Amino acid sequence: MKHCIFLSFFFLFCFISNNAQEKEFDTTYRPTNYALKVEKFRSFPNSKEDIIFLGNSITEYIHWNELLQLPQARNRGISGDTTFGILERLDEVTEGQPAKIFLLIGINDISRNFPDKLILRNYRKIIERIKTDSPETEIYVQTILPVNNTFTKYKNHYNKDEHILHINKELKLLAEEYNLNLIDLHPYFLDDTKRLDSAYTEEGLHLNAAGYQHWAKILKPCLN
Amino acid sequence: MKHCIFLSFFFLFCFISNNAQEKEFDTTYRPTNYALKVEKFRSFPNSKEDIIFLGNSITEYIHWNELLQLPQARNRGISGDTTFGILERLDEVTEGQPAKIFLLIGINDISRNFPDKLILRNYRKIIERIKTDSPETEIYVQTILPVNNTFTKYKNHYNKDEHILHINKELKLLAEEYNLNLIDLHPYFLDDTKRLDSAYTEEGLHLNAAGYQHWAKILKPCLN
Numbered sequence: 001m002k003h004c005i006f007l008s009f010f011f012l013f014c015f016i017s018n019n020a021q022e023k024e025f026d027t028t029y030r031p032t033n034y035a036l037k038v039e040k041f042r043s044f045p046n047s048k049e050d051i052i053f054l055g056n057s058i059t060e061y062i063h064w065n066e067l068l069q070l071p072q073a074r075n076r077g078i079s080g081d082t083t084f085g086i087l088e089r090l091d092e093v094t095e096g097q098p099a100k101i102f103l104l105i106g107i108n109d110i111s112r113n114f115p116d117k118l119i120l121r122n123y124r125k126i127i128e129r130i131k132t133d134s135p136e137t138e139i140y141v142q143t144i145l146p147v148n149n150t151f152t153k154y155k156n157h158y159n160k161d162e163h164i165l166h167i168n169k170e171l172k173l174l175a176e177e178y179n180l181n182l183i184d185l186h187p188y189f190l191d192d193t194k195r196l197d198s199a200y201t202e203e204g205l206h207l208n209a210a211g212y213q214h215w216a217k218i219l220k221p222c223l224n
Numbered sequence: 225m226k227h228c229i230f231l232s233f234f235f236l237f238c239f240i241s242n243n244a245q246e247k248e249f250d251t252t253y254r255p256t257n258y259a260l261k262v263e264k265f266r267s268f269p270n271s272k273e274d275i276i277f278l279g280n281s282i283t284e285y286i287h288w289n290e291l292l293q294l295p296q297a298r299n300r301g302i303s304g305d306t307t308f309g310i311l312e313r314l315d316e317v318t319e320g321q322p323a324k325i326f327l328l329i330g331i332n333d334i335s336r337n338f339p340d341k342l343i344l345r346n347y348r349k350i351i352e353r354i355k356t357d358s359p360e361t362e363i364y365v366q367t368i369l370p371v372n373n374t375f376t377k378y379k380n381h382y383n384k385d386e387h388i389l390h391i392n393k394e395l396k397l398l399a400e401e402y403n404l405n406l407i408d409l410h411p412y413f414l415d416d417t418k419r420l421d422s423a424y425t426e427e428g429l430h431l432n433a434a435g436y437q438h439w440a441k442i443l444k445p446c447l448n
Contacts, residue, residue, distance in 0.1 A: 036426060036432055036433075039432065039433040040285075040286060040287075040432075040433045040436065042433070043291075043433040043434075043436070043437055044287070044290040044291065045290075045293060061264075062264060063264075063268070063298075063299055065289055065295070066268040066269075066298065067267075067268065069269060071289070071295035074287075074290065075287055202260060208260055208263065208264075209260075209263040209264045209266070209267040210267075212264065212267070213267055
């Protein structure tokens, strides 16, 4: 009887602490107009020649076809998105069996305090799902860009550099393990103080026109 | 002397009332990240084959190249933009001497209570500037879409239907006067109660995927 009571309390504790942990970060959050944006993506025709740019606002906020002069470029960025969002809408990307996917995701996960392990578990799921559902697609994993905490607009994103560095280190190992292309963007965007170079940003998180031109130069060799 | 005093007061009155009128609506307002967005547009190469979609959020919120399967489509929509913004950044559009410009602008002017006369004066300026600076460009003027006041999100935009109707009527006359193509979108998007059909919108102002597909069908004959 004593055992039963002890076990009941133990399970109750596990249940409560598990729920408490879930509440520290909300993985079900999706940005405004998320469903509407995904619905528009689904309304477009697919082609096996599509080159997909998949990610969050940093991917959304540029016209890739113009930046790269690449008619088959497809913007699949959604502002505020996380690895959970990518998993949720990944079928829209893989169903067209695109030629290439350029993936850049994770900074919003970090800003929302998702544990690095969870982010990396999701990366693994994303990669495995693409490999299974669209085996001919070439995957390009891009390392997470640095931020710059001398700006003030995105307080939840700054001062988490050790998480960015850890995830980027692990992304390189993942790319090796799964035999993927790895584009190590991060060092290209650093200034002398190891922050996102203010030549490329107006607020320490997103890129300005010069930042996107810089990115385009790094990508060019992968597009021939 | 009496005349001088009278005239001084008269000019002072004109000055004050003119300033007061200016303050009823702020024509210098530009949305967040406006300069940043224009800077990105300026960073892209131009081509005489470009087909420009010029306008506000309704134009910005769709990937035109995918919707229309038109590689030369260029998105020059900026959320929140007005006829004043278009005039300010029009040189970025005309400098490339594009093949076509599809213009849809004015609902934010109306939401900000700009007088119809002022909006139409700006339309005239936009048309004349394009004709002067890029004389080979085919101009397509699109009538302003209806809104739907059974939704609640965009209170400043609803219940100004008579302004939409008046401007649209005048746009048709302008198109005739300047010998432009006129695409009368407005009636295609109405429901039986003369509102923006809720099949095409989630909040009474912007379009959903079905709305854009509907628009695409209307545009198709102009793109061959």
